[in-house]
Amino acid sequence: MKSPLSQPLPAEGKESTNTGLLKLELIASGINLGEGLPSPLTNPFGLIHLILPEGVSVSVQQASDKQQTPFTLLHHGKRFFLNFSGKETPVQWVPPLKCYHKKTRSGILISDILTVHSGLIAVHPKGPCRFGLSGLACRYCGSSRELSNHPPFSKQDLIEAIQTVLKETSCDVVHLSSGHVETEDGGIVWLTPWVTEIRKHIDILISLDLAPPKSNSWIDQSYAMGVDAVYYDLGDFAPHQVTGNKKSEEDKKRYLETIEYAARIFPKGAVLSHLVIGLEPMGDTQKGIDLLVERGVVPLLVYFPPSPHSPLSERWKMKPEEVTPLYTHLFERLVQVKNTPHWVHQQDVLLTPLEGRFFSEKSAGFHLALKKFYETGFGRKVRRSMIGIRRRLRVKHHPAGYR
16 A cells, blocks of 8 residues: 555655655654664653754654554664655754753753744743643643643743853744733733843844734734734634634634734734644635635644643544645645745744645745745844834834834
8 A cells, every 4th residue: 555655746746755744744643763862862842853855844752652653763873764664764853952951040941941943932931822721732832741830930031041042053033922811912911021121132033922902003012012923813723713603703803803904014924823723624724724815914734633631632633644735725825925934933843834835836946045045144134134124114103102
């Protein structure tokens, strides 16, 4: 029987391992460990960071006793291989950051403050994120350690932690999550002092994960205070996300108004929203993609398996090869409307919109070239300069607030 991974690559017209599908399979089923692998192999959150063929990043969990995975990580000499379907594919292993085990001056472990995903530093100062609260095994904050068990940390701790990380590896974005909030501001008021402190000490892009606010003035304020990108999601990722009928129409209407307005305030591609795959019919998810793309938003498709103890695990049945049409649709829609995927830095966490190219006939050459440029030292400077100029031209300080 032919492995579903052995699909024709649209761009090449020949049978080969489809790297995009391989990434989804690894996220879904985890990996077995061969003999002689280095230690520590995983980061403090139990994730193994690999670079697949074509430079695709993925963070993988070690398969549990209950999981049946065809993948085994092998180590021969100085090289690493992924064994599946009777063959060995070369991969790169990315060692976990040494600084995870360092402490701030107040004694907080850096791994208790943040996680690093490719070029993104993820911080959850308020505790568990909405993915974890929903029962999904979040790959942003890890799944083997409960964030609620982490000790509280100060803004100074965070600054120290980020500076320590940047001494070991380059990162472009610090991403702060508001966690679950029900306030009218969507969480921006609570996060403002954290953003201010980062802006004061570190030259880095900042993105926020927020709930849709009740008023657009909070979106204006977010941009004016120095936030570079925003993530607005609908609720806590229960089934029926955007087009379903369990969320109130009022909440959905406000959510769509929020993202549409934010897309006019923030740079192109800097307003993003997660859509969880596998908990609703694919047709509904595709409608959600279209709703977001039409409003200038970059949807991020999340294929996180639910935690084994979560009730969601009973209804999460879609296999990786079944969901690839959604990634194809997302990639082609973004190319069609000329939106940019360059704000997606957490490339090991999820299959990015740009990686939807692995299932499409359309060329991603322009976006790949631009992405590579922005990953160079010169490209980073150009990008930050353009972002700063845009903000100075658009933000007017007014006694009643920002405009």
